[in-house]
Ligand code: AMP
Ligand code: MN
């Protein structure tokens with residue numbers, strides 16, 4: 001596939017969907033594709049399905065068009081997933097995907113097995129938004145579409161800082177800026193800004209974090225009862241694992257929070273020596289070399305021990 005128009009030929013109904021707990025890249029890519037089809041293929045009936053996106057994405061045009069449930073019996077001519085690394089990571093619209101006449105997967109996860117009829121997966125690219133941009137007609141990327149693409153790019157590159165950021169990433173960001181997008185506002189309000197409560201919780205996690213493996217691994221955690229005490233959800237905890245990763249000497253940062261009793265959501269970040277996607281895949285999750293995640297059950301200590309043992313294997317391989 002060279003251009004998205006190739007798969008849109010003769011198609012009358014389209015569903016678009018992203019992954020569970022949608023992040024900026026997921027919301028940005030789904031919305032950019034939605035806005036593009038809506039604007040330039042007005043005869044097509046297009047719907048976008050996502051879990052409730054956070055208010056920080058309110059600057060994206062038509063964000064309120066997002067549907068959180070698929071209408072009963074809906075069968076699409078085409079279903080397109082964006083930023084979804086595996087079929088079981090698709091949120092809300094799993095059945096609609098299975099029943100669609102044709103499916104397309106646009107993604108950038110190295111662990112993606114290619115679960116659709118047409119797969120456009122570029123594991124070396126920093127964001128799904130960047131992958132998607134390559135499939136769009138650049139002259140048709142207007143300000144609202146550019147805003148959505150830019151949002152995804154800054155979120156998955158940590159504002160053009162992670163090693164996945166390439167000259168192409170910066171070139172595309174430059175093209176998007178030509179549309180006079182409010183880039184400073186997007187970066188501050190969707191990426192850096194936190195509520196007072198979110199910062200208090202981050203402070204607590206950092207204060208209680210532990211250093212393991214001769215200072216090469218750091219672990220932050222939050223129990224259900226503490227989340228209830230503060231009144232925070234998983235979506236309030238973004239940015240904590242990135243902060244942990246910045247500890248001097250640390251190679252791997254782990255952040256764990258309890259979703260329900262003895263069920264944990266795990267986020268892993270690496271500074272390059274350890275491939276955390278391998279660790280996540282080992283535990284049934286996935287992701288990228290330097291950012292990955294999984295869900296684990298058991299006691300907090302077992303979860304930490306199991307994860308660090310798997311990380312230790314890579315440290316040993318490296319020394320061998
Ligand atoms: P997170 O730590 O949730 O920000 O996720 C980092 C990366 O790992 C993202 O690209 C996610 O898509 C991926 N990821 C996180 N959790 C899982 C999971 N349970 N299964 C597969 N991939 C995951
Ligand atoms: Mn994502």
Ligand code: MN
Pocket residue numbers: 025026083108126127128156
């Ligand atoms: Mn992504």
